[in-house]
Amino acid sequence: MRRILPWLLWLWLALVIWAAFFYAPLAEGFVGQSSRILFFHVPMAWVSFVAFLAAGAWSIRFLAGGRRERDDHAAEAAVQLGLLFCVLATVTGAIWAKVMWGAYWNWDPRQTSIVLAMLFYAAYLALRTAVEEPEARRRLAAAYAVLGLVVAPFLFFVLPRLTFSLHPDTVVNTRGRVEMESRMLQVLAASSLAFTVLFFWIHRIQVRLKARAERALPGRTTP
Amino acid sequence: MSRAASTWLSEAVAVFTKDWRCELRTRYALNTVLLFALTTLVVVSVALGPLGADQQARGAVLPMLLWLILLFAAAAGLPRVFGHEEEKHTATALRLAATPSALFAGKLAFSLVLFFAIEALTAPLFLAMMQLPVAHPGRFVAALAAGGYGLAAASTLVAAIVGQARGQSTLFAVLSFPVLLPLLLLAIAATRAAVLGGDAGAELTQLVLYDASMTIVGLMLFPVIWNP
Numbered sequence: 001m002r003r004i005l006p007w008l009l010w011l012w013l014a015l016v017i018w019a020a021f022f023y024a025p026l027a028e029g030f031v032g033q034s035s036r037i038l039f040f041h042v043p044m045a046w047v048s049f050v051a052f053l054a055a056g057a058w059s060i061r062f063l064a065g066g067r068r069e070r071d072d073h074a075a076e077a078a079v080q081l082g083l084l085f086c087v088l089a090t091v092t093g094a095i096w097a098k099v100m101w102g103a104y105w106n107w108d109p110r111q112t113s114i115v116l117a118m119l120f121y122a123a124y125l126a127l128r129t130a131v132e133e134p135e136a137r138r139r140l141a142a143a144y145a146v147l148g149l150v151v152a153p154f155l156f157f158v159l160p161r162l163t164f165s166l167h168p169d170t171v172v173n174t175r176g177r178v179e180m181e182s183r184m185l186q187v188l189a190a191s192s193l194a195f196t197v198l199f200f201w202i203h204r205i206q207v208r209l210k211a212r213a214e215r216a217l218p219g220r221t222t223p
Numbered sequence: 224m225s226r227a228a229s230t231w232l233s234e235a236v237a238v239f240t241k242d243w244r245c246e247l248r249t250r251y252a253l254n255t256v257l258l259f260a261l262t263t264l265v266v267v268s269v270a271l272g273p274l275g276a277d278q279q280a281r282g283a284v285l286p287m288l289l290w291l292i293l294l295f296a297a298a299a300g301l302p303r304v305f306g307h308e309e310e311k312h313t314a315t316a317l318r319l320a321a322t323p324s325a326l327f328a329g330k331l332a333f334s335l336v337l338f339f340a341i342e343a344l345t346a347p348l349f350l351a352m353m354q355l356p357v358a359h360p361g362r363f364v365a366a367l368a369a370g371g372y373g374l375a376a377a378s379t380l381v382a383a384i385v386g387q388a389r390g391q392s393t394l395f396a397v398l399s400f401p402v403l404l405p406l407l408l409l410a411i412a413a414t415r416a417a418v419l420g421g422d423a424g425a426e427l428t429q430l431v432l433y434d435a436s437m438t439i440v441g442l443m444l445f446p447v448i449w450n451p
Contacts, residue, residue: 063447112408116401116404116405119400119401119404120401120402123397123398123400123401126394126397126398127384127388127394127397127398130388130389130390130394131387131388131389132389135451136387136451139447139448139451140384140387140388140448142447143384143444143447143448144384144398146440146444147380147381147402147440147444150436150437150440151401151402151405154405154406154409154429154433155405158405158409158429159405159408162408162409162412162426
């Protein structure tokens with residue numbers, strides 16, 4: 001079963017890519033085919049959101065639940081992957097912005113938020129490299145990740161309201177309704193699911209690699 | 224007041240008085256941070272001049288410059304709040320002597336007084352040198368107070384993290400700016416509204432919300448950061 005699951009995931013992803021171009025209709029009011037980037041941009045943003053949230057949750061578990069190395073590895077891997085997806089969301093967003101708005105970058109509130117989120121989690125990784133002692137590194141990094149959970153609401157809920165945004169409504173819009181053509185919604189849901197599973201799959205591998213690297217460190221006895 | 228609460232409070236006050244006594248002996252933070260703020264203010268003022276900015280743009284640009292000066296002054300002085308304890312190897316004694324949350328409260332009070340003093344000297348000077356009239360002085364002071372509190376609280380918390388790492392001063396900027404930027408954008412918007420005479424109610428509420436969440440998360444996280 002273990003062997004088959006990745007292949008199922010690849011098949012699912014291939015299907016999503018096909019559906020994004022040939023099954024889903026175009027959205028109204030968008031230039032050319034540009035609305036199709038939605039099926040990749042939104043899942044990237046969603047996965048990075050999930051990753052950063054999960055990193056915060058693992059950090060809380062690390063601090064509150066016995067300081068297990070495993071939780072720290074999980075948090076670090078989640079931040080690294082979250083940053084990758086965050087970059088992908090930013091790039092896909094910028095390409096779309098060039099087509100729709102005429103400029104790759106214009107500090108739309110959503111762009112501001114995502115850049116600040118990236119800066120924050122890049123700083124998290126910088127902090128990890130600046131503390132040599134492993135125990136202190138884990139403790140301080142976890143504390144900083146928890147601090148991120150406090151700053152995030154200001155980034156994602158307060159700042160976007162500060163100025164006018166050109167960004168299209170998020171999937172569930174401010175009126176609290178989902179207003180999307182049903183075939184587009186199907187593809188978007190399938191794509192989000194696929195990339196979320198992809199994230200957790202890579203994450204699992206990363207955590208196992210980190211645990212292995214930890215065991216291989218010289219001067220360390222393993223039980 | 225219960226006994227536990229009174230010892231907590233007296234510990235916090237003791238940390239606060241100890242820090243101010245040390246500070247007044249050397250006046251290191253006061254001198255450097257104040258001079259730093261003054262120097263940047265002079266640079267900005269000379270570069271821009273009283274008539275340098277376009278009349279329409281002044282109300283929008285100058286509040287931002289004021290907050291940038293304050294941000295860099297904070298980054299120059301506040302990391303020392305914990306940095307000097309580690310440098311002089313007094314951190315271990317503090318760990319043994321004080322309850323972590325009381326220690327954080329004392330350090331936070333120290334940073335607040337220091338930063339409010341800097342704001343009280345820098346802001347009027349800035350307004351005078353830039354010849355910037357303020358439409359709502361009350362809202363201006365409120366924006367400075369709410370923004371300054373958040374800036375000092377977040378900086379104190381990050382300083383506690385950075386104190387135990389290598390390359391403190393650079394790392395402090397890297398770690399604190401993403402945390403401080405939402406606050407800074409809100410504070411700039413509130414100050415701008417106060418200068419131009421607009422409504423700053425929503426921004427001020429959000430600033431107070433930021434201040435409160437920083438204080439609470441600081442009191443909760445600090446024991447973890449402080450104790451190995």
